[in-house]
Amino acid sequence: MTPLLSVQGVTKHYGRHIGCADVSFDLYPGEVMGIVGESGSGKSTLLNCMAGHLAPDSGQVVFDTRTDGPRDTVTMSEPERRMLGRTDWAFVHQHARDGLRMGVSAGGNVGERLMAVGERHYGDIRDKATDWLQRVEIDAERVDDRPTTFSGGMQQRLQIARNLVTGPRLVFMDEPTGGLDVSVQARLLDLLRGLVRDLGLSAIIVTHDLAVVRLLADRLMVMKSGRVVEAGLTDQVLDDPQHAYSQLLVSSVLQV
Amino acid sequence: MSESAYNFAYLDEQTKRMIRRAILKGLAIPGYQVPFASREMPMPYGWGTGGVQVSAAVLTPEDTFKVIDQGADDTTNAVSIRTFFERTADVETTTETSAASVIQTRHRIPEEPLTEDQILVYQVPIPEPLRFLEPRESETRKMHSLEEYGLMHVKLYEDISRHGHIATSYAYPVKVEGRYVMDPSPIPKFDNPKLGQMAAVQLFGAGREQRIYALPPYTDVVSLDFDDHPFEASKADQVCGLCGAEDSYLDEVIIDDQGGRLFCCSDTDYCTSRRAAGHQGPAFPGSEVAA
Ligand SMILES: Nc1ncnc2c1ncn2[C@@H]1O[C@H](COP(=O)(O)OP(=O)(O)OP(=O)(O)O)[C@@H](O)[C@H]1O
Ligand SMILES: [Mg+2]
Ligand SMILES: [Zn+2]
Numbered sequence: 226m227t228p229l230l231s232v233q234g235v236t237k238h239y240g241r242h243i244g245c246a247d248v249s250f251d252l253y254p255g256e257v258m259g260i261v262g263e264s265g266s267g268k269s270t271l272l273n274c275m276a277g278h279l280a281p282d283s284g285q286v287v288f289d290t291r292t293d294g295p296r297d298t299v300t301m302s303e304p305e306r307r308m309l310g311r312t313d314w315a316f317v318h319q320h321a322r323d324g325l326r327m328g329v330s331a332g333g334n335v336g337e338r339l340m341a342v343g344e345r346h347y348g349d350i351r352d353k354a355t356d357w358l359q360r361v362e363i364d365a366e367r368v369d370d371r372p373t374t375f376s377g378g379m380q381q382r383l384q385i386a387r388n389l390v391t392g393p394r395l396v397f398m399d400e401p402t403g404g405l406d407v408s409v410q411a412r413l414l415d416l417l418r419g420l421v422r423d424l425g426l427s428a429i430i431v432t433h434d435l436a437v438v439r440l441l442a443d444r445l446m447v448m449k450s451g452r453v454v455e456a457g458l459t460d461q462v463l464d465d466p467q468h469a470y471s472q473l474l475v476s477s478v479l480q481v
Numbered sequence: 482m483s484e485s486a487y488n489f490a491y492l493d494e495q496t497k498r499m500i501r502r503a504i505l506k507g508l509a510i511p512g513y514q515v516p517f518a519s520r521e522m523p524m525p526y527g528w529g530t531g532g533v534q535v536s537a538a539v540l541t542p543e544d545t546f547k548v549i550d551q552g553a554d555d556t557t558n559a560v561s562i563r564t565f566f567e568r569t570a571d572v573e574t575t576t577e578t579s580a581a582s583v584i585q586t587r588h589r590i591p592e593e594p595l596t597e598d599q600i601l602v603y604q605v606p607i608p609e610p611l612r613f614l615e616p617r618e619s620e621t622r623k624m625h626s627l628e629e630y631g632l633m634h635v636k637l638y639e640d641i642s643r644h645g646h647i648a649t650s651y652a653y654p655v656k657v658e659g660r661y662v663m664d665p666s667p668i669p670k671f672d673n674p675k676l677g678q679m680a681a682v683q684l685f686g687a688g689r690e691q692r693i694y695a696l697p698p699y700t701d702v703v704s705l706d707f708d709d710h711p712f713e714a715s716k717a718d719q720v721c722g723l724c725g726a727e728d729s730y731l732d733e734v735i736i737d738d739q740g741g742r743l744f745c746c747s748d749t750d751y752c753t754s755r756r757a758a759g760h761q762g763p764a765f766p767g768s769e770v771a772a
Contacts, residue, residue, distance in 0.1 A: 304627045311631075326614065326635075330642055333635050340638065341631025347641055347707040369642050 227289050229254045229395060229427050235274050235284035243451040244270035248284070250446065250456060254394075257421060257428045259442030259459060261435060261474065267451035268431040269399055275429065276316050276397045277306045288313075288395070311341045315388035319400035321380035324387070325372050331358060331383055332368040338391045357386040361416060378409035382416065389420065396428040402437055414440055435475065439463060447471045490537040490570040496520055500538035500693070504684055507695035512657030513625070514608050519691040524565070528558055529587055529604030531686030533565070535693060536585045536602050539684070540566065545573040547581035552589040552730070552747035559587075578750050588651075590672040592729045592751040595681035597698060603666045605687035608694065610654045610664040630662050633705055647710055655702045662705070663694060670704065671716045671730045677702035719744040722764030724755035 228251035237244035245267035252258050260268045273279040275286050277298055285297045291313065298306055310316070318324035325334055335354035336344075344350050355365045361382035363375075372380050381401065388396065401417065402410040418441055421428060430441055438445055438459055445462045447455040447470065455468040466472045488494065496518075503517040522530040540546065546566050550559040554576040562585060563574050575581050578591040585602040595601060611621040614632050624632065633654055640647045653670035655677075657663050665676055666685060676683065676696065683696040696702065706712040717731045722743045729751055731744040743764055746752035 307627060307629065329614065329635060329639060332642055333639050336638055337631055337635050340634040341629065345634070345706075345708050347638065348709050350638065351642070 226253060227295060228252055228287075229256075229289050230275070230429075231285070231287040231295070232275060233285045233287070235271065235281045235286065237270050237274050237279060237281045243267070244279075245274065245448070246451045248446075248453055250453070252395075252427060252429065254427055255425050256444065257426070257430065257442045259438030259445045260429065260431045260448060261433070261438055261445065262448035263474070264433070266448040268448055270451070271448070272397055272399055272429065272431050276314060277310060278316075291394075311338050312391055313394045315391075315393035315396040317381075317384055317388055317396065317398040317401045319403045321372070321377070321384045324384040325380060327371065327373050330369045330371055331363065331375070334372065334383060334387045335390050338387065342391060353390060354386075357390050358383070360420075361386040362412075376409075377405055378413060381405065381413055385417070385420070389424070389426075392424075394427060396426055398428060398430045400432055401430065402432070402434065410434075417441060435463060447474060487569050489542070490540050490566065491522075492520065492534065492537045496534075497538045500534055503693040504535065504538065504695060507684070507693050508682070508697045510661070511696050511700050512655075512661030512663040512694060514692040514694045516691055517693050519688050522688070524561065526689040527606075529562065529585070529686075530688030531690075531693070532585050532587070532602050532604035532688075533562060533686075534688060535684050535686035536562075536566065536583060537570070539600055539602070540570050540572055540583055542570070542572065544582045545575050545580055546570075547575050547578065547584045548586075549584065549589060549591070549748075549750075550587045552591075552732070553749045555749070576750050577754075578748075588667050588669075589730070589747060590668055590675045592726075592746070592748045593754075594675075595679060597680045599681040601679075601681050601683045603668075603683065603685045605664070605666045605685045605690075605692070607652075608664055608685065608687040608690050608692040610652075610662055625661060628660070630656075633662050634707070637705060637707065637710075641707070641710055647706065647712075650715070653712075654705050656705060657696065658701050659703075663702075665702075669716070669730055670712070671714045673702075673704045673712070674714050676700075717744055720762060721746045721752060721755075722762045724752045724760045725762040726752070726755055726760070 230252040233249045235248045236246050248271055262268055274281040286299050287295045288298050289295050332351055332354040335357050336350040339350050355368050358368060359365055363379055363382055372383055402413050442459045445459045446453045449470045455471045463475055466475050500517055503515045507515045522533055548559040548563045550556040566572055567574055578593045583600045587604045609621055611624055611632055614636055615621050637647050640649055650670050651667040652664050653673055655663050655665055678699050680698050682698060685694045704712040719731055720727045723745045726746055729746045732747040734743050736743045
């Protein structure tokens with residue numbers, strides 16, 4: 226089977242400082258990959274390199290496109306990459322306000338990607354937006370309200386709806402549950418788990434939180450100082466970590 | 482300083498060349514916003530310094546110049562710009578649309594169809610149609626260059642979700658030659674259909690924002706809309722009280738202390754010439770349509 230995403234030797238420096246170094250892995254359709262590691266270990270840098278928000282210094286990010294098969298998204302033209310960004314890819318930011326238009330209604334936020342790919346029937350766009358609000362457990366009545374009137378958890382669910390409405394094949398998430406209350410986190414996690422299962426989503430999830438990867442990720446990569454120090458099936462890595470750093474990470478979480 | 486110290490049409494030749502280059506570039510890429518180094522003009526920005534600079538760059542001594550503001554030749558704004566060019570360029574001026582070779586306008590397109598021998602210069606306050614939803618200039622520039630215009634429809638979507646219909650009635654966004662989305666300046670959407678396939682050259686100048694854009698003659702211009710909410714060039718459902726015109730854009734004016742109202746052509750030259758030709762509206766006693 227062709228991997229949906231094949232990352233090879235991705236390296237990104239900030240000046241002389243390492244962001245991430247020589248990261249390689251394959252993600253197969255329907256898989257969820259978790260990326261964990263302490264603060265500053267390079268998780269967001271790697272994610273942004275994969276999602277086309279940052280240009281890696283070296284390495285390839287090969288995505289299996291619908292029309293042309295595997296293509297290196299690092300070297301493809303910017304219009305092509307941005308097109309992927311609003312069709313086949315989705316990006317869920319830690320802070321909902323980075324991923325939402327706060328001055329636009331919930332319906333407009335969800336509808337934007339539809340309009341961006343050429344939908345021109347107001348009624349259809351609104352119906353799809355309403356449907357997606359309900360799928361992320363937001364009352365359809367709120368379709369014309371601005372996200373500023375939503376709670377943090379609702380904003381995050383709205384951001385997810387806005388991203389999933391065009392049926393992306395790969396979802397990037399950077400700390401999707403970070404910054405939310407624990408009870409709100411749990412609800413969001415349940416929702417994400419349901420969506421991942423129902424839609425057969427492929428996803429890459431960056432998180433500090435091992436509970437998140439335990440619940441959502443099939444496989445896990447542990448990063449330290451910009452490098453992947455251990456990778457494997459989630460349960461395996463969490464239950465029987467091989468690398469000394471992974472052992473520390475797992476045990477420190479267990480003690481909390 | 483004596484007036485003779487000014488160069489023809491106030492701006493020096495170097496500056497006019499620079500502006501003409503921007504205009505030519507704009508004509509070559511219809512709807513594309515060309516940056517230019519806007520000059521200080523002896524009037525405030527709100528008075529259409531972008532339009533004034535464009536007019537100064539295209540005027541020749543043989544031209545006949547007309548200025549309209551909301552369709553009228555006699556507002557303070559229109560009069561002062563007309564006077565400015567009478568003084569600095571010594572050109573003929575007129576209020577007659579058909580007699581003018583260069584027309585500078587704010588907020589209207591004349592009712593009378595323009596010809597290939599005419600240039601229409603628009604004063605533009607905000608040239609960027611994506612500004613309201615995306616304030617970052619670097620991002621809007623990228624959106625234009627990559628033709629990413631979904632956001633423009635988000636604005637119309639918001640309109641419908643709030644008002645039940647597209648409530649935008651001025652500065653209604655258009656797509657030019659199937660490529661650039663453009664702000665036609667704050668003309669009423671009633672005027673939008675006149676933008677397309679116009680015989681005259683249309684030039685747009687934004688002074689404070691330092692942008693020039695253009696529509697060469699006979700350019701395709703389409704107003705954005707939704708399949709189920711098509712664009713409508715609406716106006717008040719009335720006839721002109723003075724000349725009886727049914728096809729012109731109307732202003733509602735208060736005519737007496739009792740709050741009496743009158744709808745009349747916003748294009749004063751159009752109305753005057755119709756009345757001179759014997760047309761009469763319902764506001765005149767004795768007129769057969771008078772209510
Ligand atoms: N824009 C930047 N300029 C310079 N250095 C940066 C920049 N962004 C990140 N870094 C550095 O690169 C390294 C990796 O940062 P990154 O944000 O990828 O880590 P992270 O694992 O996502 O951390 P966190 O869990 O805190 O979000 C860190 O040392 C960080 O200080
Ligand atoms: Mg991070
Ligand atoms: Zn009239």
